[in-house]
Amino acid sequence: MVRLFIFLAAVALVLLILALISGLSAERVRNAPRAVWILVILLIPVAGPTAYFLWGRPVRRTRRPSRRPSAPDDDADFLRSVDSEQSRRDRELLAQWERDLHQDDEPDRP
Known part of the structure; x- marks a missing residue:
C-alpha cells in the first residue's frame, strides 16, 4: 500500500x-x-x-510544410547552381591551361 x-x-x-x-x-x-x-x-x-x-494548454496548430528546404543540400536548385558555377570555373581554368600549354609549344617567332 x-x-x-x-x-x-x-x-x-x-x-x-x-x-x-x-x-x-x-x-x-x-x-x-x-x-x-x-x-x-x-x-x-x-x-x-x-x-x-x-x-x-494552447492547441498546437499543424504547421504548413515549408516550401523552402531546411538545408542547402536538400535544395535541388541550389545544388544545380553550385554545380554549374563550379563547372564554369573548371571550364575556364582548363581553357586557360590549354592556352598556356599551346603558348609554350609554339616557337618564338621574330
Missing part, C-alpha cells in the same frame, strides 16, 4: 511539474489568464494540472 502511495505521489509531482513548465513557457493559454492557471496548477494537487492540460 505504501508503494502505491509513493507511486501516485510521484505521478502527481511529475504532472504538477510538467503543467507548471508548460504553463510558464506557453506564449498564450486558453480560457483564463496565465496567472490563474498557475495558481490552479499549484493549489489544486491533481485536478489543477489535469484541468490545465485539458482546457488551458
